[in-house]
Amino acid sequence: MKLATLKDGSRDGQLAVVARDLKTAHMADAIAPTMQAALDDWAFIAPQLEHLYAQLNHGQARRAFDFDPANCMAPLPRAYGWTTGAAWTNHLLLRQRARGDGTPARPSDEPPMVQGAAEALFGPCDDLVLAFEAWGIDFGAGLAAILDDVPTAATPDEAHGRIRLLALVNDVSLRALAPDESAPGGGFLQSKPATAFSPVAVTPDELGEAWRGGKVHLRLRTTWNGHLVGQPDAGADMAFNFPQLVAHLCKTRPVRAGSIVGAGPVSNKDGARKGAVAPGYACIAEQRYLETIAHGAPSTPFMRFGDTIRIEMLEEQGRSVFGAIAQTLVKP
Amino acid sequence: MKLATLKDGSRDGQLAVVARDLKTAHMADAIAPTMQAALDDWAFIAPQLEHLYAQLNHGQARRAFDFDPANCMAPLPRAYGWTTGAAWTNHLLLRQRARGDGTPARPSDEPPMVQGAAEALFGPCDDLVLAFEAWGIDFGAGLAAILDDVPTAATPDEAHGRIRLLALVNDVSLRALAPDESAPGGGFLQSKPATAFSPVAVTPDELGEAWRGGKVHLRLRTTWNGHLVGQPDAGADMAFNFPQLVAHLCKTRPVRAGSIVGAGPVSNKDGARKGAVAPGYACIAEQRYLETIAHGAPSTPFMRFGDTIRIEMLEEQGRSVFGAIAQTLVKP
Numbered sequence: 001m002k003l004a005t006l007k008d009g010s011r012d013g014q015l016a017v018v019a020r021d022l023k024t025a026h027m028a029d030a031i032a033p034t035m036q037a038a039l040d041d042w043a044f045i046a047p048q049l050e051h052l053y054a055q056l057n058h059g060q061a062r063r064a065f066d067f068d069p070a071n072c073m074a075p076l077p078r079a080y081g082w083t084t085g086a087a088w089t090n091h092l093l094l095r096q097r098a099r100g101d102g103t104p105a106r107p108s109d110e111p112p113m114v115q116g117a118a119e120a121l122f123g124p125c126d127d128l129v130l131a132f133e134a135w136g137i138d139f140g141a142g143l144a145a146i147l148d149d150v151p152t153a154a155t156p157d158e159a160h161g162r163i164r165l166l167a168l169v170n171d172v173s174l175r176a177l178a179p180d181e182s183a184p185g186g187g188f189l190q191s192k193p194a195t196a197f198s199p200v201a202v203t204p205d206e207l208g209e210a211w212r213g214g215k216v217h218l219r220l221r222t223t224w225n226g227h228l229v230g231q232p233d234a235g236a237d238m239a240f241n242f243p244q245l246v247a248h249l250c251k252t253r254p255v256r257a258g259s260i261v262g263a264g265p266v267s268n269k270d271g272a273r274k275g276a277v278a279p280g281y282a283c284i285a286e287q288r289y290l291e292t293i294a295h296g297a298p299s300t301p302f303m304r305f306g307d308t309i310r311i312e313m314l315e316e317q318g319r320s321v322f323g324a325i326a327q328t329l330v331k332p
Numbered sequence: 333m334k335l336a337t338l339k340d341g342s343r344d345g346q347l348a349v350v351a352r353d354l355k356t357a358h359m360a361d362a363i364a365p366t367m368q369a370a371l372d373d374w375a376f377i378a379p380q381l382e383h384l385y386a387q388l389n390h391g392q393a394r395r396a397f398d399f400d401p402a403n404c405m406a407p408l409p410r411a412y413g414w415t416t417g418a419a420w421t422n423h424l425l426l427r428q429r430a431r432g433d434g435t436p437a438r439p440s441d442e443p444p445m446v447q448g449a450a451e452a453l454f455g456p457c458d459d460l461v462l463a464f465e466a467w468g469i470d471f472g473a474g475l476a477a478i479l480d481d482v483p484t485a486a487t488p489d490e491a492h493g494r495i496r497l498l499a500l501v502n503d504v505s506l507r508a509l510a511p512d513e514s515a516p517g518g519g520f521l522q523s524k525p526a527t528a529f530s531p532v533a534v535t536p537d538e539l540g541e542a543w544r545g546g547k548v549h550l551r552l553r554t555t556w557n558g559h560l561v562g563q564p565d566a567g568a569d570m571a572f573n574f575p576q577l578v579a580h581l582c583k584t585r586p587v588r589a590g591s592i593v594g595a596g597p598v599s600n601k602d603g604a605r606k607g608a609v610a611p612g613y614a615c616i617a618e619q620r621y622l623e624t625i626a627h628g629a630p631s632t633p634f635m636r637f638g639d640t641i642r643i644e645m646l647e648e649q650g651r652s653v654f655g656a657i658a659q660t661l662v663k664p
Contacts, residue, residue: 011372011588011589040343078412078588079412080410080411080412080450080451081449081450081451083521112516112518113518113521114447114518114519114521115446115447115448115449115519115521116447117413117447117585118412118413118450119412119413119586119587119588119590119591120585120586120587120588129484130584131484131485131584135584152461152463152664153463153664174584177584182517182518183517184444185514185515185517185518185519186444186445186446186514186517186519186520187446187447187514187517187518187519187520188518188519189415189445189446189447189580189581190580190583190584190585191584193584193585194585248521248522249521251522252462252463252467252506252509252522252523252525253449253452253522253525253526254451254452255451255452256343256410256451256452257343258451259451332484332485
């Protein structure tokens with residue numbers, strides 16, 4: 001099923017069920033007031049939401065209304081956990097090559113993961129409000145899993161069964177602030193200011209065969225100022241699948257319902273290998289790494305005020321799975 | 333006023349008001365069901381809680397009951413943000429000296445801060461459950477501020493007025509995991525597994541003259557296996573006060589009600605300077621740094637299963653401000 005959180009002036013918004021074709025929706029407040037409330041008691045709540053979802057898809061829901069992505073908050077407008085891994089390690093290898101440093105890559109059995117700002121997650125059409133272009137504002141197109149409770153030391157197999165929903169993210173980075181901030185080892189606090197989510201979050205079964213091996217085997221389309229700049233295959237080159245990321249997260253501590261795990265910008269190793277489709281890029285930094293490797297310096301600038309970014313994933317039939325993230329960068 | 337969250341089998345517990353002497357309490361569910369609910373609407377809720385607090389302190393609350401810290405959850409058993417700074421930079425300088433490395437200290441105008449696991453915060457008497465002593469299990473006695481909404485780019489002065497509550501923390505570190513984990517720059521995910529909080533959180537006015545300049549001018553007492561090992565003055569040597577930490581946190585993004593900011597283990601520079609009272613240590617790592625500097629190697633081991641840790645702060649009259657964190661380290 002597909003779920004959304006609609007703006008109602010409150011901090012957490014209101015839970016709604018959205019039809020498979022994203023054309024209509026129905027409030028779910030009679031079942032659970034918020035997405036967090038649904039996740040807190042998923043085994044009891046989800047079947048009721050599924051029932052409403054079936055009615056909606058069959059045109060039998062009583063008070064269906066037109067679905068408007070602009071009225072969406074993030075599925076969880078505030079979350080108790082937002083951790084993001086760099087699962088497409090090609091991104092890190094390119095960074096290393098571009099920098100020309102000999103820093104050894106992180107051992108391949110441990111995904112690099114960082115905690116992010118979970119207290120203010122943004123809706124798909126919310127403006128991206130940042131003060132200075134000089135911060136090196138970069139989009140980051142990716143996927144995230146929304147979890148149920150996961151006990152400490154859960155295995156990847158156990159973690160797999162605790163993934164309740166999937167969504168798209170725009171995980172924004174301030175590339176000019178990140179190096180100084182992460183140099184002492186403490187991660188990204190100011191340099192990861194804003195993450196936006198797709199209009200709907202979907203249960204993994206909604207993806208059918210495209211959800212297998214803990215990965216989403218569909219292309220993620222990124223359109224920057226109207227130009228398609230990336231369409232990498234999210235199922236390829238993912239060195240750590242979602243269950244592995246979750247297992248890493250909960251190695252020493254429990255994960256609680258509503259915690260969100262991202263997988264970093266999607267990055268394919270080799271465009272040629274994918275056939276006729278050039279994968280392009282899911283974040284500007286990666287394009288700049290490639291330019292630096294090829295020409296000694298980057299040529300693509302970071303985002304400018306007024307820039308638009310659109311992130312979407314289509315099924316093989318061309319239908320949008322999650323709806324589109326469509327944001328504009330603006331000054332405060 | 334003093335507030336606590338009592339265990340009731342739910343994820344968020346129930347909000348209670350606790351008398352100044354910590355002897356009695358009164359449910360506050362008629363005012364706000366949870367601590368988060370109170371923080372979400374503080375301007376409206378706080379005066380009602382203050383009224384009940386006054387009644388309780390005067391023995392006039394109708395359904396007062398004996399207050400039992402063992403029945404407390406963390407004030408926020410799950411939070412939308414938990415970020416901790418290293419405000420007592422002496423701790424970092426000692427680490428640097430002990431390692432004998434020439435790494436330059438971080439510029440003094442930027443507090444080192446990391447995001448922590450906010451989704452599972454522990455109560456004052458909850459067991460500290462960790463699998464392996466070999467992880468280098470260390471307590472970390474400190475203070476934390478619980479915030480109201482703070483807008484992006486707020487100044488320290490603005491942030492000061494958004495601090496709603498203060499509490500004690502035991503910010504546990506796995507010292508054997510931390511170096512490898514933080515080396516790539518991503519912060520501490522597995523190595524900061526469990527943070528416990530004092531039985532009550534208190535409004536800053538509750539500290540009277542001890543809360544000034546955005547600091548708590550009282551000694552923080554740490555007792556390890558029954559031995560008092562630390563009593564540093566939390567008002568001394570704090571290089572970044574709480575408003576500065578909050579302003580750093582919100583430089584590029586908003587902070588939302590219920591976000592918690594910690595200040596790291598309390599650390600005084602020089603015992604002699606404080607008069608007759610030796611400050612001791614608030615985390616084992618610091619003692620090991622001192623031993624390494626003096627003797628070339630550490631001699632104090634990290635925690636062992638069965639160890640107890642008690643963290644408390646007394647007013648000048650000897651009365652406990654926050655109640656005590658009193659945990660035992662156990663295997664799963």
